[in-house]
Amino acid sequence: MELKSDTEKTILEAARKVFTEKGLDGARMQEIADRANINKAMLHYYFRSKDKLFESVFTAAFYEFWPEITKSINESANVEDFLKRAISSYVDLFMDKPYLPIFILSEVNRSPDRLEFLIREGGVNPHLIVEYLKEQMDQGNLKSMNPKELLVNVISLCIFPFAGKPLIERMIFQGDKDSCKSFLQQRKQSIYEFLKPLIIANN
Amino acid sequence: MELKSDTEKTILEAARKVFTEKGLDGARMQEIADRANINKAMLHYYFRSKDKLFESVFTAAFYEFWPEITKSINESANVEDFLKRAISSYVDLFMDKPYLPIFILSEVNRSPDRLEFLIREGGVNPHLIVEYLKEQMDQGNLKSMNPKELLVNVISLCIFPFAGKPLIERMIFQGDKDSCKSFLQQRKQSIYEFLKPLIIANN
DNA sequence: AAAATAGTTAACCATTTGGTTAAAATGATT
DNA sequence: AATCATTTTAACCAAATGGTTAACTATTTT
Helix, strand or coil: CCCCCHHHHHHHHHHHHHHHHHHHHHCCHHHHHHHCCCCHHHHHHHHCCHHHHHHHHHHHHHHCCCHHHHHHHHHCCCHHHHHHHHHHHHHHHHHHCCCHHHHHHHHHHHCCHHHHHHHHHHCCCCHHHHHHHHHHHHCCCECCCCHHHHHHHHHHHHHHHHHCHHHHHHHCCCCCHHHHHHHHHHHHHHHHHHHHHHECCCC | CCCCCHHHHHHHHHHHHHHHHHHHHHCCHHHHHHHHCCCHHHHHHHHCCHHHHHHHHHHHHHHCCCHHHHHHHHHCCCHHHHHHHHHHHHHHHHHHCCHHHHHHHHHHHHCCHHHHHHHHHHCCCCHHHHHHHHHHHHCCCECCCCHHHHHHHHHHHHHHHHHCHHHHHHHCCCCCHHHHHHHHHHHHHHHHHHHHHHECCCC
């Protein structure tokens, strides 16, 4: 089992930055090489082509999305706790890696085929969450509704404000970066508060 | 006052398709010309450069976003009605023009500077909505909370599922296009139902 | 230490791309 | 009909881009 060489890691990190900033089409191999302080030929030596390099970056980014929420199920004692954990870990993730949401959204939209493979291969299974939510509704812990709808709503509330940050920052916060940032940070609590009425207390 | 020539409109429509499908960087002037069934030089004759052409397309797309919700305020008798109208007109808009959300999101993210100008120039003013929501809270018609938060939440619920459609369709609906489509259509009602607990009935 | 392998570089290449140009066609004005 | 402006076309161009090559260096293997 070979570990990734230093150069390889340096390339991947530089590529991640450039690809997430400019997208597949906007990224230039030369810029990636420059940011990694290496010769452009090294990119091809390690990754063969721009597409292959992009795929590595994209795959890594994509898999960062899901472990969080799946983990949240297993580690939670009840729905309340689950929601808290799920929301919290997403907000933390996106505060740390703000490029993730829009990068995934954009590139999946541009070439959705890439996704098919990743879903099957990666064992990513949102159905587990849908099942869990349905169970909780049946047990009377959660307001009854279409579980898929609830899942989509939670995800929307978690992801959109980060994906639309440049828009929100300028349109709703008049360009005040700090206000916008603290607003986003506070969503860890406020999304939960917003969803709280759905939880049925039975103690 | 000159009306746009036929050729100009044909170009704009072809450009819109290509730019929304492939983004600014991924779009090719030749492809736009081909789809418009004209010579590539015409693009430059009418729009000077790729950037200028893109700007025309982007600006038009951007301004489609806001009239809806602002109109909703003036035409609504109460908050309940406002929410219904706002949600409904957004869902309708995105069912009709599914490319809008991700196009705006992606391109604003790629070059946020473009936005600054459009906001000032276009008289787009989300603050009106924030004020309206705050008023309604003060009058006891709406559960009290940060009005910006509510606005962001409503927008999230309306836009995200469309922006993330390729993702949602494949991950949550196992690639079943029809199920996903009818799910999205139904959001006109379900988002409202979801938000209903926030409305305080006082009659 | 010699041989072989892996890593790195600069120069190069074919193709693509946005953009230009000069001439031809079309339409309006007198 | 002749002149003038507008619209359209085909051929062309310089720059940029992803990718290759062949030589050079460092590292490992024997």
